[in-house]
Amino acid sequence: MPFQRKDLLGLEDLTRSEIEEILDTARPMLEVFSRPVKKYPTLRGRIMVNLFYEPSTRTRTSFELAAKALSADVVNIAVSTSSVTKGESLADTAHTLEALGADWIVLRHSSSGAPAWLARRVRAGVINAGDGSHEHPTQGLLDLFTLRQRKGRIEGLRVGIVGDVLHSRVARSDIWGLTKLGAQVVLIGPPTLVPPGIERILDKNPVHAAEPPITVAYDLKEVLPVLDAVVVLRLQLERQKRGLFPSVEEYSRLYRLDSERLREWGAKPDLVVMHPGPANLGLEISEELANSDRSAIREQVRNGVAVRMAVLYLLAGGTVTG
Amino acid sequence: MKETNSPRNWWLRGGRVIDPAHDRDERADVWIVDGRIAAIRPVEEARRGGPGGASAGAISDNEDGGGRSGHEAGSAGDEELRAALGAAVGTLAGLQTLDADGLLVLPGLVDMHVHLREPGQERKETIATGARAALAGGFTSVACMPNTEPALDNAAAIRFVRERAAAARAARVYPIGAITKGRRGEELAPVGEMVEAGAVAISDDGNPVADAALLRHALEYSLRFGIPVIEHCDDPTLSAGGVMNEGPTALRLGLRGIPAAGEVSCVFRDCLLAELAGTGARLHIAHVSTAGAVEVLRWARSRGIQVTAEVTPHHLLLTEEAVASSGYDPDTKVNPPLRTEADRRALLAALREGLIDCIASDHAPHMSEEKNVEYDLAPFGIVGLETTLGLVVTDLIAPGLLTWSDAVWRLAAAPARVLGLPGGAGTLGPGAVADVVLVDPEAEWVVEPGTFYSRGRNTPFRGRELKGQVIYAFVGGELRFDRTRGGFLT
Ligand SMILES: [Zn+2]
Ligand SMILES: [Zn+2]
Numbered sequence: 167m168p169f170q171r172k173d174l175l176g177l178e179d180l181t182r183s184e185i186e187e188i189l190d191t192a193r194p195m196l197e198v199f200s201r202p203v204k205k206y207p208t209l210r211g212r213i214m215v216n217l218f219y220e221p222s223t224r225t226r227t228s229f230e231l232a233a234k235a236l237s238a239d240v241v242n243i244a245v246s247t248s249s250v251t252k253g254e255s256l257a258d259t260a261h262t263l264e265a266l267g268a269d270w271i272v273l274r275h276s277s278s279g280a281p282a283w284l285a286r287r288v289r290a291g292v293i294n295a296g297d298g299s300h301e302h303p304t305q306g307l308l309d310l311f312t313l314r315q316r317k318g319r320i321e322g323l324r325v326g327i328v329g330d331v332l333h334s335r336v337a338r339s340d341i342w343g344l345t346k347l348g349a350q351v352v353l354i355g356p357p358t359l360v361p362p363g364i365e366r367i368l369d370k371n372p373v374h375a376a377e378p379p380i381t382v383a384y385d386l387k388e389v390l391p392v393l394d395a396v397v398v399l400r401l402q403l404e405r406q407k408r409g410l411f412p413s414v415e416e417y418s419r420l421y422r423l424d425s426e427r428l429r430e431w432g433a434k435p436d437l438v439v440m441h442p443g444p445a446n447l448g449l450e451i452s453e454e455l456a457n458s459d460r461s462a463i464r465e466q467v468r469n470g471v472a473v474r475m476a477v478l479y480l481l482a483g484g485t486v487t488g
Numbered sequence: 489m490k491e492t493n494s495p496r497n498w499w500l501r502g503g504r505v506i507d508p509a510h511d512r513d514e515r516a517d518v519w520i521v522d523g524r525i526a527a528i529r530p531v532e533e534a535r536r537g538g539p540g541g542a543s544a545g546a547i548s549d550n551e552d553g554g555g556r557s558g559h560e561a562g563s564a565g566d567e568e569l570r571a572a573l574g575a576a577v578g579t580l581a582g583l584q585t586l587d588a589d590g591l592l593v594l595p596g597l598v599d600m601h602v603h604l605r606e607p608g609q610e611r612k613e614t615i616a617t618g619a620r621a622a623l624a625g626g627f628t629s630v631a632c633m634p635n636t637e638p639a640l641d642n643a644a645a646i647r648f649v650r651e652r653a654a655a656a657r658a659a660r661v662y663p664i665g666a667i668t669k670g671r672r673g674e675e676l677a678p679v680g681e682m683v684e685a686g687a688v689a690i691s692d693d694g695n696p697v698a699d700a701a702l703l704r705h706a707l708e709y710s711l712r713f714g715i716p717v718i719e720h721c722d723d724p725t726l727s728a729g730g731v732m733n734e735g736p737t738a739l740r741l742g743l744r745g746i747p748a749a750g751e752v753s754c755v756f757r758d759c760l761l762a763e764l765a766g767t768g769a770r771l772h773i774a775h776v777s778t779a780g781a782v783e784v785l786r787w788a789r790s791r792g793i794q795v796t797a798e799v800t801p802h803h804l805l806l807t808e809e810a811v812a813s814s815g816y817d818p819d820t821k822v823n824p825p826l827r828t829e830a831d832r833r834a835l836l837a838a839l840r841e842g843l844i845d846c847i848a849s850d851h852a853p854h855m856s857e858e859k860n861v862e863y864d865l866a867p868f869g870i871v872g873l874e875t876t877l878g879l880v881v882t883d884l885i886a887p888g889l890l891t892w893s894d895a896v897w898r899l900a901a902a903p904a905r906v907l908g909l910p911g912g913a914g915t916l917g918p919g920a921v922a923d924v925v926l927v928d929p930e931a932e933w934v935v936e937p938g939t940f941y942s943r944g945r946n947t948p949f950r951g952r953e954l955k956g957q958v959i960y961a962f963v964g965g966e967l968r969f970d971r972t973r974g975g976f977l978t
Binding site for chain 1: 735736737739740741742743744809812815816817818857860861862863864865
């Protein structure tokens with residue numbers, strides 16, 4: 167089935183076969199890093215705009231490299247929150263970009279749903295580069311890609327997501343991607359950050375699985391031994407002020423991952439550790455673990471470019487050949 | 489219309505008159521003399537389906553005949569009728585006739601919860617545009633909330649609203665005064681002076697009165713004036729930052745939730761405070777949105793606590809799923825938020841049972857520039873004055889969930905009673921002020937916000953096909969709205 171979408175808004179919207187098509191398309195894209203000339207001519211003459219309402223050097227750069235590797239022209243627009251308050255609306259800005267010929271608008275926004283809302287109002291394709299606490303679909307895709315690379319499969323894996331699930335767009339995209347591809351997800355963290363009812367977010371989009379596709383665990387130590395991979399989320403320090411956890415110290419004592427702890431608590435020897443970055447090293451993950459062989463963090467960064475190339479390629483109407 | 493005819497003398501012929509306050513639902517003629525209901529007589533069998541009638545909805549002067557002559561009334565009436573119509577009419581030729589065959593003749597509807605935005609936010613709505621929207625939607629009376637800029641928290645502000653409303657010559661507008669000065673929740677506003685100036689209730693709508701002692705005093709003090717205290721029930725510490733109902737759907741969409749518990753606990757606290765305030769204190773709960781609040785109301789009634797409640801059409805007909813299915817359309821953003829299907833069913837059951845007394849729109853207009861933004865940033869609110877009747881007809885009456893009588897009670901007599909409106913508002917008894925609307929129950933129309941009389945276009949019902957439309961609306965016996973002649977006559 168050819169990929170036929172104007173936008174990439176979230177993994178919730180995608181079918182399993184669409185996700186697999188993106189992952190399959192991304193694999194040959196990786197070669198771009200080993201070629202002397204890091205470019206394909208596929209998107210020559212097309213324009214991709216990075217429209218970022220939140221700063222994120224990492225994601226913006228990854229999209230920029232992906233677009234350039236496909237020979238698209240890239241425009242970067244960083245909108246400060248002050249100009250938002252001056253009344254320059256997202257819709258205005260997007261219509262202006264469209265009038266200037268943008269084919270895709272890559273949108274990073276602090277409001278959940280902003281890309282979905284915008285996609286109904288512009289003809290240009292909208293790619294969600296992270297919206298509020300909703301989704302970050304290309305991050306979810308690169309996590310899937312990385313996991314498949316490491317483990318050879320997704321089906322049947324048990325993947326823990328540790329930390330602030332409540333506010334994490336990465337967690338949601340991972341949940342959709344992993345469950346659609348047949349993995350089981352264990353959400354781990356204090357109940358204030360892994361709220362009751364979160365396992366029911368699949369209710370409207372049930373996946374068929376023998377065991378419950380999502381389970382919740384408050385005790386990392388207890389659940390660690392059954393995990394094949396773990397995604398460590400970045401802890402937003404401002405959550406402490408809202409009383410969601412008492413102190414960084416306590417959070418770290420309960421949920422921090424480091425190599426010693428993995429040994430003591432009986433983690434599988436081939437447990438894969440991922441982090442969407444940027445990590446608070448020493449807080450949710452130790453620097454030593456982040457740099458160890460278990461860690462896939464560096465691959466994640468590279469794979470991110472390949473996955474985003476695949477997304478652009480497919481949104482431009484390409485299909486997998488061969 | 490002839491100059492010689494008094495504009496406030498009417499003979500509404502042959503419509504189906506529905507007046508639950510007087511147990512009436514039958515074909516009847518209604519006579520209006522000097523702006524009041526003079527008489528209502530069932531149409532006699534002999535006249536039913538008789539030949540030679542004018543087409544439905546036609547207005548004619550009796551002197552011209554128009555197919556019917558004045559003395560025909562004699563067949564429906566008698567000496568008693570002539571006496572009721574009085575010397576002011578003399579011969580029945582002094583009446584204008586409106587053929588209501590095929591139409592419903594209802595007491596003017598009463599919307600006890602609207603936001604008209606004036607003073608201070610006239611780009612969203614004015615008293616005049618709101619009063620017109622009301623009348624076009626069948627509401628001959630509305631009560632407007634005081635969360636204007638500045639707030640309606642003194643007699644001068646109350647008088648200002650009444651003067652503007654009188655000048656608009658559309659629906660009647662009854663102001664609701666603030667409970668606390670500036671709606672700040674700190675000091676009681678001058679309730680007595682506001683009531684004297686025409687306030688019919690007090691409310692800090694938009695917020696609950698967080699200070700329990702202060703609300704208790706408001707309930708006690710208002711007892712002296714016999715007015716209701718209307719509470720917007722919520723717990724701001726629980727709902728802070730929330731934009732939709734809390735639960736799995738909010739978690740899925742990544743939107744901050746407003747838990748039902750905030751409303752339920754506030755309703756519970758308020759009922760206890762009403763009980764403390766003692767007999768005669770009147771608490772009214774605005775826009776009930778949760779099954780939990782319904783249970784608390786049931787408990788309070790069983791204890792004899794005097795509490796009334798209203799529900800909006802959007803909470804009766806939509807759920808939180810609309811946020812997702814609309815692609816985060818800010819027109820679904822409202823406070824209290826759209827809840828779950830279980831809540832919706834509980835509200836409907838409570839309305840049918842009478843546990844919830846009234847349907848109110850919570851008409852909350854905003855500029856499209858304000859609403860047409862990201863979900864988080866958009867203001868809360870849905871307009872309802874021009875859609876409420878059509879939604880009730882299409883989604884509650886047509887499927888048999890409410891009878892016409894039950895609907896009219898909840899849309900007219902019940903809110904008029906809660907507010908203690910004068911002149912028999914919400915009813916069609918003899919002597920009542922002739923606020924009357926004639927509705928074509930079969931008229932089909934599509935919700936196109938661009939055609940609203942309201943300045944607000946923010947409705948999640950955009951594009952809905954509805955049945956039931958106001959054709960004529962009388963206020964004090966004066967025909968102010970006539971859809972057959974393009975709308976407003978004043
Ligand atoms: Zn309210
Ligand atoms: Zn309100």
